[in-house]
Amino acid sequence: MSQGLKEQIIERVKGDLQQVEAALKNGLKPNVELVTAIASHLLFAGGKRLRPLLMIHSARVCGYSGGFEIEFSTIFEYLHAATLLHDDVVDAADVRRGEKAAHTKWPAPQVVLTGDFLLAQALTIAAKTREPDIIDVIAGITKEMSQGEIDQMEKRGDLGLTQDAYLKLIERKTAVLIQGACKSGAILARAGREEREALSRYGFHLGMAFQMADDLLDYLATAEQLGKNPGADMREGKLTLPLIHSLANAPEKDKAWMESAVREAEFDPDRFEKLKQMLVKYKGIEYTQSRAKEHVQKAKACLDRVPENESRRLLFLIADYALERKV
Amino acid sequence: MSQGLKEQIIERVKGDLQQVEAALKNGLKPNVELVTAIASHLLFAGGKRLRPLLMIHSARVCGYSGGFEIEFSTIFEYLHAATLLHDDVVDAADVRRGEKAAHTKWPAPQVVLTGDFLLAQALTIAAKTREPDIIDVIAGITKEMSQGEIDQMEKRGDLGLTQDAYLKLIERKTAVLIQGACKSGAILARAGREEREALSRYGFHLGMAFQMADDLLDYLATAEQLGKNPGADMREGKLTLPLIHSLANAPEKDKAWMESAVREAEFDPDRFEKLKQMLVKYKGIEYTQSRAKEHVQKAKACLDRVPENESRRLLFLIADYALERKV
Numbered sequence A, B: 001m002s003q004g005l006k007e008q009i010i011e012r013v014k015g016d017l018q019q020v021e022a023a024l025k026n027g028l029k030p031n032v033e034l035v036t037a038i039a040s041h042l043l044f045a046g047g048k049r050l051r052p053l054l055m056i057h058s059a060r061v062c063g064y065s066g067g068f069e070i071e072f073s074t075i076f077e078y079l080h081a082a083t084l085l086h087d088d089v090v091d092a093a094d095v096r097r098g099e100k101a102a103h104t105k106w107p108a109p110q111v112v113l114t115g116d117f118l119l120a121q122a123l124t125i126a127a128k129t130r131e132p133d134i135i136d137v138i139a140g141i142t143k144e145m146s147q148g149e150i151d152q153m154e155k156r157g158d159l160g161l162t163q164d165a166y167l168k169l170i171e172r173k174t175a176v177l178i179q180g181a182c183k184s185g186a187i188l189a190r191a192g193r194e195e196r197e198a199l200s201r202y203g204f205h206l207g208m209a210f211q212m213a214d215d216l217l218d219y220l221a222t223a224e225q226l227g228k229n230p231g232a233d234m235r236e237g238k239l240t241l242p243l244i245h246s247l248a249n250a251p252e253k254d255k256a257w258m259e260s261a262v263r264e265a266e267f268d269p270d271r272f273e274k275l276k277q278m279l280v281k282y283k284g285i286e287y288t289q290s291r292a293k294e295h296v297q298k299a300k301a302c303l304d305r306v307p308e309n310e311s312r313r314l315l316f317l318i319a320d321y322a323l324e325r326k327v
Helices: A002-027 A033-043 A050-061 A069-092 A108-129 A132-155 A163-188 A193-220 A232-236 A241-249 A252-263 A269-281 A284-305 A310-324 B002-026 B033-043 B050-061 B069-092 B108-129 B132-155 B163-188 B193-220 B232-236 B241-249 B252-263 B269-281 B284-305 B310-324
Strands: none
Touching: A002 A050, A002 A069, A002 A310, A033 A069, A033 A108, A033 B132, A050 A069, A050 A163, A050 A193, A050 A310, A069 A108, A069 A132, A069 A163, A069 B108, A108 A132, A108 B069, A108 B108, A108 B132, A132 A163, A132 B033, A132 B108, A132 B132, A163 A193, A163 A241, A193 A232, A193 A241, A193 A269, A193 A284, A193 A310, A241 A252, A241 A269, A241 A284, A252 A269, A269 A284, A284 A310, B002 B050, B002 B069, B002 B310, B033 B069, B033 B108, B050 B069, B050 B163, B050 B193, B050 B310, B069 B108, B069 B132, B069 B163, B108 B132, B132 B163, B163 B193, B163 B241, B193 B232, B193 B241, B193 B269, B193 B284, B193 B310, B241 B252, B241 B269, B241 B284, B252 B269, B269 B284, B284 B310
């Protein structure tokens, strides 16, 4: 099923993807070798290009035919990559766990400056749109994301993280950027207020669902599916919804055990398995799945207010994929 | 003389300065405490507010009376502060010298994220201008500065740095931002092309002169004047124009000695004094002073093409101050 959904999506976007790849490469040259190396390592490591695709098809669903959607869509991949790079520096320096971000091959200063460069590149392309409303969106994204990062850093290891605080955090960390990509597409197409709003809401709910699905995958996927070991959140002391809900539902003894499991710096596979069983027992998995499903349904409902066409069908498929994906 | 110039300037801008301070404070709240602490430490450490003042008076010299110049001028102070913060991370981690940036009191991740936040804040205010030309300028600044930082990092300790490479580096590191502040003021005032260009060139030459003066002060000022020890560039292996010119003019033996002095990780006051004498002997100091003076003259000549008024007189004073300042 899921594989079928993925294939359907890829079939529809493979032409776009090729053009996005070319545009992303083009935006990186001519540049300092080091930047190209660091940025490429991340940018061309098999990303799904979700954000560019959403921008492109949010523009097209509203009838855009100006021809700049591919170039402008790279804004959102560069922004995403810039954030990941600065995230790496934060994670790598998390002395509490003493573990270096696995995919950081370069010293922090180089990574910081490459992130700055990618952000500057995103801005440069955004400026080319000459659309003050798109600039507003980008400015809002950078501000929310930077505050989200700071929040996340401060809340690392906080066992009292509430569901509301978690929701705000994933909104800032993930949903705002995906929402911004969709909204910018609608703005580029000079869509009316209702369509802009519909695509903005679509992006918000999709982003929330994607992050919840990510948080579930960190517990449920295999190492092979993830391309890295699951359980990263437990190791890094990051509380996500499956755990937050389970902690709230568990009796004192099991709650204390779960808390201790997250506090442990050393990863232990048996402990991880037991924690997963608790998340099932106290319905954290089930609850997160149902919240993510709600967001997917809301995202799809927003599409009622945009024209029926090929891009709309793609946006539906992507919403379903948010939940069914295995990576 | 110099003191008189400074006092003349301050007399003219003290009202603006109070408003800029208030606007800068206002832009930082309500926010995460940590960000406020880190950003304030840098932002309110007695900066000259050169960049905001230049933006304000570049707008006013062109007849702007829209009332937003104070708020918008903070863009350039936030951008400046964001760069300094990321610079600190790069300097602090410069293991070659093994010395932590003196004014860095916080761990790198916090500093990186605070820099990101200030950049996002600058963008948010820039978006409020709703002027695509200003957004262009800001995007260009961020891109040039990020490339300048990367360049500078890569060239640290490079004893073969040419004068051309140095000039390109200080253009990116300093002049582009000051130029952008001036140009944005003219754009805000909806000045014609000739005035925009004149103020843009004024800012460029002023920025070049300011950086050359900074590089001279690092050799010539006292610790008391600088508020830190002079000789930082020598300690950090940064080649600046006084040294570059002297290396090119010195016979092999003295050239080799100067190179060895820059290579030494340990600071030695006697060695620093001897290096200064060489910079005098091989005319690096004199040459840099004359190049800086040229830039000041060119900056002032640009002002021929803007209206004669109070702000123009201030811009003249600031140009002269670039050279005469002792801090």
